[in-house]
Amino acid sequence: MIEARGLSKRFGSVLAVDDLSFDVRPGTVTGFLGPNGSGKSTTMRMIMGLDSPASGSVTVLGRRYHDLPWPLREVGGLLEAKAIHPGRSARAHLLTLARSNAISRARVDEVLELVGLSAVAGKRVGKFSLGMGQRLGIAAALLGDPGVLLFDEPVNGLDPEGIRWVRTLCKKLAGEGRTVLVSSHLMAEMALTADHLVVIGKGKLIAETSVADFVARSSRQSVRARTPAPHQLSEALTNAGGTVIADPDGSLTVTGLSAPEVGDLAASIGVAVHELTPIASLEDAFMELTDEAVEFRGGS
């Protein structure tokens, strides 16, 4: 259980996190969603007591992180990939952490096995790929067998097999009754991993909701239509107030009109429709909600 209340953080003149309140409950995977620079990492660092909030508070299991008697046994965090001394071996890095929280050496080998790094346990971390670094970070988070897990962008640098592994792992950990918070800026990934979402933009809470509700709330649903007379239909749809994009494969993507409206309109002008699919994407929902709140936008 993580409870954030009125959490704020300022870096110079920038309010990185702005009066953020949310709960992360045990037993489900909570996705922490926001564009780059929206304050996800800063929030996670505040949860783990690394950054101190300008105001507000955040507790883990009802306590401030600082007051946890054995932090690694209660909270496991993956905050940055490869934030590990490159000259130290994977095993030595984990052993250092284990020693600090009275965790057995056997557990070190156990988590190395679990993340699939046993074969390279004695190798220096500097030689690791980004994906291996992520796995080592996940091993460190799991080291104390904690009830609360924070993963900041865990799939960065992982191959598709690794991504699926993280997804399965998160669900498994939540299934065991743990509290799992996973941040990402990738909607599609969250749709597959998370049950619940905390969405932020520019440091402010945008939504705290289930994945299903989040998608349903999006007004920008689009409809894909396939027809032998794209020009005719396109013109009619545009006249009816829709926005139409002609895709290269000959289908039309329509926004601003629902699927029944598109179907009725086609019938009324006598155009055949071969396909009519409503597309409700989490990506769209996210884009819509955070549109106002994107910190860094590429010039267009």
Added chain:
Amino acid sequence: MTALIGVPASFETANIPGRAGLRRAMAAEWTKLWSVRSTMWTLVATVVAVVGLCALGTGTVSPSDIIDDPTRRSLIGIFLGQLIFGVLGVLVMSAEYGTGTIRATLSALPRRPVVLTAKVLVFGAVAVVVSEILAFSAFAVGQAILSAKHAVGSKAAAAQRSQQLGVKIPHNIQALLTSGSASLGQPGVLRAVVGAGLYLAVLGLLALGLATIIRHTAGSISAFVGVVLVLPLIVQALPTSISNAVARYLPANIGLVLFSTNGTPDRVGPAFTPWTGFALLVLYTVVTLGIGCCVLVRRDA
């Protein structure tokens, strides 16, 4: 993906008595210190600097040279050794920031003064042991070389020369000539050797304190070199009236007095007594570490 663990119900609290405190932190620091190669390399480099420079300093003495202070002569490598040792002290802290490991460290041990204390105790203990071994080794090697030279050295040469000239060498001069090498039983010698080791160790901790404040490796090393090497040069360039008032406070001069057995070397000017100087050096280090601790607690990691 084998057995991850236990029962869902047990995730509210960890039922282990006590808490992750100083003892655990020290165990972690010990593992950390010896699990990177740089520790061993810097220690080896310090040995080479201290003992090697001692051998050079004593080995190049010609048999007829009158050696001002054989103890100091054999310990002169400490001044090179302190630079390398300082790098090790800096790395104990700055490597954590440079690599990002500090986040893992402080996640495991969120009470930051405990982390710094553990570093000071573990590195301090290693530093004292290594420095004392170095000081005694340098002394032993240096005196062995000096006495080997001296066996056919200044006393015999002087006696022969005075006989030729038909003059009697005054007693005090004779004593000076026979002091071509020193032994631990002579006045001030044990203090100089023990003091040299302690000086080296305390400077390592001063470097650790600077790195806790500055965080960056290069910046911390620069600051350390500035304090022990550049500051004395600046003071030397000042008018005598000012430099005489200031020079005694410099760590390098405190060290020089500490490993001299025949009083204050001329270039220091008015100085503190050896242990008063050392106490001042310890005070600098404690203050630096204290500031470092405040900074560590207040700043975001």
